[in-house]
Amino acid sequence: MSDVFKDYKKQKVRRNITIISLSLMFALSLNFFLFSSSVWQKIQTSVKNYGEQPKVVNKDIYIEAAGTGSDILDLKIWSDISKASELSASFLFDPESMKLVDLYSDNKEVEITKVTNVPGIYFVSFKYKTPTDLKSWTTIWKILVNKIKKDWKIVINMAQTHFTSDSKTYELTNASFEF
Numbered sequence: 237m238s239d240v241f242k243d244y245k246k247q248k249v250r251r252n253i254t255i256i257s258l259s260l261m262f263a264l265s266l267n268f269f270l271f272s273s274s275v276w277q278k279i280q281t282s283v284k285n286y287g288e289q290p291k292v293v294n295k296d297i298y299i300e301a302a303g304t305g306s307d308i309l310d311l312k313i314w315s316d317i318s319k320a321s322e323l324s325a326s327f328l329f330d331p332e333s334m335k336l337v338d339l340y341s342d343n344k345e346v347e348i349t350k351v352t353n354v355p356g357i358y359f360v361s362f363k364y365k366t367p368t369d370l371k372s373w374t375t376i377w378k379i380l381v382n383k384i385k386k387d388w389k390i391v392i393n394m395a396q397t398h399f400t401s402d403s404k405t406y407e408l409t410n411a412s413f414e415f
Contacts, residue, residue, distance in 0.1 A: 297325065297397050299413035302378065309379040309392075309413065319367040322400040323376065324360060325410070328393040331355035338380040343368070359396075367401070389414055 296315055302308040311325075327336065339350060339360050345368070349361040362377065370376060383390065394410040 295411040296408035297376075297394065298411045299379070299392060299394070301415060302375075307381055307383070309381060309415075310375040311377040311379060312373060312375050313370055313408075314372055316372050317370040317399055317401065319401045320370055320399045321364055321367050321402075323362045323364075323370075324399075325397040325408075326395040327358040327360065327379075328395060329356050329390065333383070333385045333388045334390045334392075335382045335384060336379065337382050339377050340380070341377050342375070 297311065297313050299309050299311055302310045317323075329336070336358055339348060339358075341348065341362060343364075345365045347363045347365065349363070351359040351361075360377075381390075391412055391414045393412045397408040397410045398405050399408060400406075
């Protein structure tokens with residue numbers, strides 16, 4: 237009878253040692269996998285580091301206040317565009333807080349097409365009659381808006397911004413604007 241208890245205790249000790257050693261091996265392999273591979277770097281980059289200042293990335297096309305009041309906005313480009321035959325963008329905003337009254341350009345050699353089927357979403361295309369070189373930091377279009385709710389912060393988002401040059405379409409990075 238005492239033999240059965242001794243065998244049971246030996247098996248229990250062996251099983252505990254096996255569980256502990258397997259747990260230790262698993263922990264070490266997981267540690268190696270996370271800290272000694274590119275997976276750890278991907279995990280690190282996906283977590284926002286609050287100790288660093290955010291980088292300012294300049295966008296190809298952006299909106300800013302015209303300086304004449306809050307009802308006129310300028311759509312500007314950051315980098316040079318050569319031989320642009322068409323420039324288009326989609327504008328998205330809350331239709332309860334503002335109304336997009338008009339888009340126009342100082343360049344008289346441009347044909348403007350505005351499409352809106354849903355309130356708050358505008359697709360605008362500017363087709364130049366002759367290929368035009370656009371210089372950086374210049375105002376391409378002026379946007380006339382009417383604030384419906386004066387005390388609200390209004391955000392205008394841009395999507396699908398691109399230009400056509402020499403029959404090729406190029407995407408433009410863009411930024412939202414809050415005023």
